[in-house]
Amino acid sequence: MLQIAIADDHAMFVDGIESILRNENTIQVVARCFDGNSVFEMLRKYPVDVLLLDINLPDLSGIEVSKRIHEDFPDVKVIALSMYNEESIVSEMLKNGARGYILKNTGHHELIQAIQAVAAGHTYFSKDVTETIMGSLAKKPGTKKSFVLVPKLSNREKQILALIVKEYTTPEIAERLFISLKTVETHRSNLISKLNVRNTAGLVRAAIELQLIDKSVID
Template sequence: METIKLGLIDDHNLFREGIKSLIDKMENITLVLEAVSGKDLLTKLNNVVPDVILLDLEMEDMNGVDTTLKLQELYPDLKIIILTMHKEERMISYLMEIGANGYLLKDTNQKELEEAIRSVYQQGVYFNPFVSNALLKGLKHKVTKPPMIGKDYYLTARELEVLELITKEYTTSQIAEELFLSTRTIEGHRKNLMSKLGVKNMAGLIMKAVKEKIISV
């Protein structure tokens, strides 16, 4: 039986270690690449290209949505299984539409994980009932832009944390201290938030976030 080369992209070390322990029990499936973000993945793909990758959605530097789009451009034959905690049906539909080959929740068991890897490798796609239902709904309501989990904007969990602290009038340095990040990183999140919500300043950001019920004050 042909060996399947697997890549694992997730920014949580403990989660990666757990998945690696499951992969070690699978016959003819070998982990050949690990990365902590989309940018890290793209760099490492210069040295080795797996057959299938397990890709998290929320990562620093480059999230799973942007990574999927970039991989479709640069490595169209690379199979992508999204592995995340997000159950948002619009997100599933959107990711499958832009090129993901499968979608699994992180609480999946070893049997389904192995089944998904083999199915995507051999057939190019893996559907479970949860994904199938999301795609059927997606046919009725076509998603044309990345949705946010439960909202109209795709914001990462970290961006939501920053946004909530901004609405509480925390300064950049206070937010950095609260989240154990650098002020430069917080400034980057501020710029991303303004860009995604289409505003030009902090006042506009807070008003838009409240108006769209992204956060409550």
């Protein structure tokens, strides 16, 4: 059973999430807190698989909390909760260890899907957030930072990276591009090596920050 904790300073919102998750046989809410500093005490006390983290806590930002969790509790996977659908905030959360980003108007089924996906080692973004990310990737190449050495990607690598950002699974990528699962995994490993990241969340962050995908590839 997945052990879930919630950090949000709005008690009614937390009550609502708990009510939703209470009916799930594979998910258990083990703890809740209402400010950033309490998160670390909570994680020391309870075994937690996934933390639902508000990015606007009263004492510490969700970005700072996520960074410290990533450093001190690396086994805890963070899903950011926010009312803000802004690429810069999404990118900062990913940079600081978050594995998912969902909006607070997310429905019941998407919340469950996000928890299950992140617990399984994948990333997850609300549909609107995914659209924001893809819109950011479609910006002109000139928006790249000139001092960043951008690795050269093949067209196939760009295709696979775009599908990863769109949250396609390995089998779905293989089917869409008419290639084997092993080939997809090889390209994924090469991308992780080229972009000097550790996981899928790192690939998404790099795609955003370095503007690695052309609009023609996204479409």
